[in-house]
Amino acid sequence: MGIFLFLIIIIGTVGLTIVASKRTSSAADFFVAGGKIGGLSNGFAIAGDFMSAATLLGITAIIFGAGYDAVIYLGAPLGAFSIVIYLMSDKLKALGKYSFTDIICARLKQKPIRILAATTTLSFSLMYLMVQIVGAGALIEVLFGISYIWSVIIVTALMVIYVAVGGMLATTWVQITKAILLLVGVTVLALLTLASFDFSFSSMYEAAQSNHGTDGLLTKAGGLGLTSLSAVSLGIGLCLGLAGSPHLLMRFFTVKDKASARVSAGVALGAISYVNILIFFVIGVGSVALVKGNPAYLDSTGGIIGGSNMVSVHLADAVGGEIFLGIIAAIAFATILAVVAGLMLASVTALTHDIYTNVIMNGEVDQHKQIRLSKYAAVALGIVVALLGIAFERQNIAYLVSLTLAIGASTNFPLLILSMYWQGLTTKGAVTGGVMGLVTAILLMVLGPAVWVDVLGNEQPIFPQAYPALFSVSLAFFTMWVVSIFDRSEQAAEDRSKFEIMKAA
């Protein structure tokens, strides 16, 4: 059953991609689906783009292991989407063409900003892609017995096909399909879980509390052992990182006007809130009650088969049997495919639209050549991502997402929000602060426990904090502010005068 659904998802999405490719002829079609996507459809596509493997697999795993503390992971997207819908969406739609860099370039000098934004977009997207590939590899390995490496290769190949063949239209259709499947899937999973306890929340929570241990941390804070510093750093990184995610921001260029952009964000917010509530109150707790300690889901070492990221899939088996396991696994697989397609498209846009077209060719390029180059870029990036996915096998994907988002929070978010709302920002300040944010985020990540200890095998991390965002975001904002206020160049005067464009948007 599982393999059958797995093949249905592959055949269905590749079929959508082929249909989409016949409707993609111009660069605008390829990068933003010609700006013809409706607000409601785009809202579901944004929800599909956002709700990644980390949502269904990783956050359920965090509730399974650490209980209540998952509220930080689940609450962050609501903060992020509120910032986007209220403070960014109108300006994004009014000034953007293919990438969020277009908005910043409306008032700052184009070349240095595009080079910086393309670098941050690639750093962010490649790491985020790697995280999704890790989730996909583990999922396919557990369900179909295909080796982790081959699983990674299959997902990467599909991602490249969606983007290279169908562009934004195919990516949108895959994301809408996935969002609907996910909404239906988590609803049924939650209902079946509650049905296992005769729809009694109290019975489910009692069973989960006794399985989780006597510390009461299923419903009380403390499971992740976060200090004040690390909790704030994690929260800031997730929230601002999502608000600066290039693959989410570029979805606002696929609709026709500001009203549709706002509707998109509102629909996405509703869908995300709904899924979060079900995961936090039912699916996460249900997995503790029904999967934890259940010998059917333990391997020979006493750990969860396939790792903790698989608990929601095991829960599906516990409450709905083998057929429902196949359905939820297929949905999780579709979830990953939709997100990786969006991320890959954002990376390709950064390379071909920002760097090649606007920096190297000064905007003068044949659009068919631009599309052809985008396809080559998708293949090359796919190879890089597959190699990264293999190197980071078996890391907790929600944790890796938090590290990746620290890059978006430290670079794209300060660049965007200051260029939109602070007249004093200059090109020099933006570039210096952006570089500072990017370098600090990556450096602290590498020197921290996730890479220095877990990946490189050292005994102690050089940077002791697991979440670097608080430091890198503060440094990025501070550097942009200091450099900008001391910038007395002619370019700075021009940058400040062009702020009128933002006011009008």
Next chain:
Amino acid sequence: MQRQWVYTGIILFLFLILVFGVPLFPDFMAIDIFGPMNLGMLVFLFLHLLTPILAFRYLKQSQGE
């Protein structure tokens, strides 16, 4: 102050209560409200209900202008 800043502030304030509640006042957030629901879980639920409600209210207001 423009309403979009007020709405953003409300949502970020609720989110920050959840964030700071984890390390700084876990016992307070664990106060029982009803059944298995405690204060932290109630704030979480309130945030998730209020966010889309405010968003759609904002959409309606924007469309009326």
